[in-house]
Amino acid sequence: MRATLLSKPGCQLCDQMRQVVGEVAKRYDLDVQEHDVTQDPEMIHLEMSVPLFVIDQVPQFRFTVSQQALIRILEERGCPRRQT
Numbered sequence: 001m002r003a004t005l006l007s008k009p010g011c012q013l014c015d016q017m018r019q020v021v022g023e024v025a026k027r028y029d030l031d032v033q034e035h036d037v038t039q040d041p042e043m044i045h046l047e048m049s050v051p052l053f054v055i056d057q058v059p060q061f062r063f064t065v066s067q068q069a070l071i072r073i074l075e076e077r078g079c080p081r082r083q084t
Contacts, residue, residue: 001028001029001030001055001056001074001077001079002031002055003021003030003031003032003033003053003054003055003056004032004033004034004053004054005017005018005021005032005033005035005051005052005053005054006035006037006043006046006049006051006054007034007035007036007037008047008050009036011051013063013064014050014051016051017051017053017061017064017065018034018051020065020066020070021053021065021070023067024067024070024071027081027082028071028074028080028081028082029079029080029081029082030079049062053065053070055073055074055077056077
């Protein structure tokens with residue numbers, strides 16, 4: 001499953017979301033790309049809305065996410081667990 005973390009430098013909420021997403025991504029088949037909105041003229045309008053976590057082009061979480069909430073969304077969408 002593809003996901004994008006929209007973020008910007010110096011953003012503590014972005015750091016927190018990155019950590020939560022990273023932990024969950026270790027257990028699920030989740031391909032997460034991070035995108036700095038300050039480096040993209042077409043996305044600069046989102047600068048005050050980050051962090052924003054998007055799964056398959058659908059915004060799912062803005063500002064905060066818990067591991068439990070992210071896992072629930074992934075399981076609802078049929079994202080497989082990684083084989084250990």
